[in-house]
Amino acid sequence: MATDYQKITLDGLWTNNPALVQLLGLCPLLAVTGTVVNALGLGIASILVLIGSNLTISMFRHFVPDSVRLPVFVMVIASFVTCIELLMQAFTYELYTILGIFIPLIVTNCAIMGRADAFACKNPVGASLLDGIMMGLGFTLVLVLLGAMREILGLGTLFTDMNLLFGPAAESWKITLVDDYSGFLFAILPPGAFVGMGLIVAAKNIIDQRLEERRKQQPKTPSEGPKRARITGNIS
Amino acid sequence: MALIRITSPHTHRPGNTGDVMRTVILATLPGMAAMTFFFGWGTLIQILWGCLLAVSFEAAIIKLRKRPVSFYLQDYSAIVTAVLLGLAIPPFAPWWVMFVGILFAIAIAKHMYGGMGSNPFNPAMAAYALLLVSFPVQMTSWSAPFVMVGEGWSIISFIDSLQFIFSGIQPALYDAFSMATPLDVMKHKGGFTTEEMWYQSPLLAEGIGAWHAVSAAYVMGGIFLLYRKIFTWHAPVAMLGTLAAVSTLFFLIDPDNYPDPFFHLTTGATMLAAFFIITDPVTSCTSNKGKLWFAAGIGLLIFIIRSWGNYPDAVAFAVLLMNLSAPFIDQYTQPRTYGHAKAKRGMKGNS
Numbered sequence: 001m002a003t004d005y006q007k008i009t010l011d012g013l014w015t016n017n018p019a020l021v022q023l024l025g026l027c028p029l030l031a032v033t034g035t036v037v038n039a040l041g042l043g044i045a046s047i048l049v050l051i052g053s054n055l056t057i058s059m060f061r062h063f064v065p066d067s068v069r070l071p072v073f074v075m076v077i078a079s080f081v082t083c084i085e086l087l088m089q090a091f092t093y094e095l096y097t098i099l100g101i102f103i104p105l106i107v108t109n110c111a112i113m114g115r116a117d118a119f120a121c122k123n124p125v126g127a128s129l130l131d132g133i134m135m136g137l138g139f140t141l142v143l144v145l146l147g148a149m150r151e152i153l154g155l156g157t158l159f160t161d162m163n164l165l166f167g168p169a170a171e172s173w174k175i176t177l178v179d180d181y182s183g184f185l186f187a188i189l190p191p192g193a194f195v196g197m198g199l200i201v202a203a204k205n206i207i208d209q210r211l212e213e214r215r216k217q218q219p220k221t222p223s224e225g226p227k228r229a230r231i232t233g234n235i236s
Numbered sequence: 237m238a239l240i241r242i243t244s245p246h247t248h249r250p251g252n253t254g255d256v257m258r259t260v261i262l263a264t265l266p267g268m269a270a271m272t273f274f275f276g277w278g279t280l281i282q283i284l285w286g287c288l289l290a291v292s293f294e295a296a297i298i299k300l301r302k303r304p305v306s307f308y309l310q311d312y313s314a315i316v317t318a319v320l321l322g323l324a325i326p327p328f329a330p331w332w333v334m335f336v337g338i339l340f341a342i343a344i345a346k347h348m349y350g351g352m353g354s355n356p357f358n359p360a361m362a363a364y365a366l367l368l369v370s371f372p373v374q375m376t377s378w379s380a381p382f383v384m385v386g387e388g389w390s391i392i393s394f395i396d397s398l399q400f401i402f403s404g405i406q407p408a409l410y411d412a413f414s415m416a417t418p419l420d421v422m423k424h425k426g427g428f429t430t431e432e433m434w435y436q437s438p439l440l441a442e443g444i445g446a447w448h449a450v451s452a453a454y455v456m457g458g459i460f461l462l463y464r465k466i467f468t469w470h471a472p473v474a475m476l477g478t479l480a481a482v483s484t485l486f487f488l489i490d491p492d493n494y495p496d497p498f499f500h501l502t503t504g505a506t507m508l509a510a511f512f513i514i515t516d517p518v519t520s521c522t523s524n525k526g527k528l529w530f531a532a533g534i535g536l537l538i539f540i541i542r543s544w545g546n547y548p549d550a551v552a553f554a555v556l557l558m559n560l561s562a563p564f565i566d567q568y569t570q571p572r573t574y575g576h577a578k579a580k581r582g583m584k585g586n587s
Contacts (some may be wrong), residue, residue, distance in 0.1 A: 182371065183371075184336070191369075195344065
């Protein structure tokens with residue numbers, strides 16, 4: 001089976017983005033995107049789990065009977081999540097406490113389970129690895145975008161507390177966009193996440209629509225030329 | 237608003253949305269006047285500023301949606317939203333409170349759901365709930381009713397009010413006259429009984445009449461609308477009746493902890509809601525029976541949220557919750573079709 005790496009990449013990042021198109025994994029997506037650092041932390045954790053699970057499941061795809069594949073997937077994903085959880089506990093403890101229950105809940109993230117069942121168990125290792133990376137990246141990009149939107153609206157800052165993830169050097173990354181901002185609590189609260197998510201999905205649809213329109217207009221011009229280029233005789 | 241005219245003459249002028257909305261705006265005038273009289277120029281400035289914003293946002297969004305701008309602006313619905321929100325928020329809230337509120341009301345609560353006639357939630361109440369959740373400090377600091385506490389009417393002049401709202405320069409006297417609303421005080425009375433609460437806040441005991449008067453002004457406007465047949469009696473009566481009944485029950489059981497029904501009816505946004513908010517034909521129920529259930533639900537929810545909820549006033553949340561249930565109520569309260577025995581769908585209604 002020939003694998004189209006370009007298509008896999010594009011699927012993960014845009015056309016079949018787990019957050020924007022498949023609308024999978026919304027629970028952590030909506031719950032932890034109050035600030036960029038939380039979003040990025042969960043995003044990176046999800047990427048690592050997704051890469052690990054896709055790789056492993058793809059390697060063992062010929063040995064796992066179809067009837068018990070889901071429990072096996074869960075086992076694999078759960079082991080990776082446990083690893084990530086312990087790693088976060090060791091290196092980014094404060095972020096680990098902030099994200100709380102949403103780290104173990106990565107196990108039940110349907111985006112990861114979905115990729116395992118829909119892609120990794122049917123495709124070779126290389127393609128599955130790439131799929132894991134790209135799907136994870138696509139998911140993380142949406143998380144960070146939503147986190148940034150909500151942080152700017154809600155707190156008037158960007159990249160607050162990045163030191164939780166990148167060490168003390170990142171403490172100065174914080175950008176205060178509006179001084180003396182009185183805070184727009186709605187953006188930080190769950191309803192703000194839903195509205196923000198809706199706006200991002202709408203924006204993606206608008207971009208897709210525009211691209212589609214442009215694609216439709218383009219082929220008309222070149223197709224008219226060659227039609228009559230070789231005509232030698234008379235046309236009745 | 238289709239009304240059946242039984243007696244001759246049978247020709248009648250086909251009403252349009254703009255007429256209805258203009259009458260509603262006219263009916264808010266007594267309330268607007270009372271608010272200005274008791275709480276200073278702030279309310280008037282907020283309403284004018286809100287109208288300006290509402291019309292601009294509405295025009296911009298209609299243009300974006302490629303619809304005829306002047307046709308939709310003529311239905312005045314944006315202005316009604318702005319007036320209602322302006323009456324509901326504190327008179328001296330900073331300018332951006334109104335800005336955020338109107339933007340949310342027009343862009344998200346109204347046009348994202350398909351514009352006038354398709355919005356499931358009352359735009360003004362959606363905006364109010366958003367503001368209350370987002371800016372608790374600005375949304376709960378009210379000014380005292382100047383007249384009632386022994387000061388002249390224009391203690392904060394028009395220019396001072398403008399400066400206060402738009403550039404945040406606080407008039408010298410303002411601090412002495414900022415206070416919580418009666419409902420807020422009632423919510424945070426702590427261990428006091430309702431009786432003791434009045435002694436604890438003399439400013440409130442003196443000024444409570446202002447809220448009563450504003451409520452009375454809304455009732456006047458409401459009766460005018462009822463007389464002009466803009467809406468039927470069902471919704472206001474059901475809502476006020478339920479609220480009065482439930483609050484009387486609890487007041488009789490435990491008068492120390494629950495305020496009397498008169499307090500519930502005449503403070504906060506009860507009257508504004510009863511006559512101007514829940515009578516919105518778009519977001520409420522359609523049939524008369526449905527209106528009764530819808531409004532009774534709001535009355536009950538107002539009491540529940542006021543008594544045991546986190547926020548002092550409950551009108552916005554109660555209205556939004558019942559807006560959400562309106563289609564469901566409509567499903568079960570379909571009136572009998574003339575000539576048919578019972579409704580085909582839902583619970584077999586007989587109204």
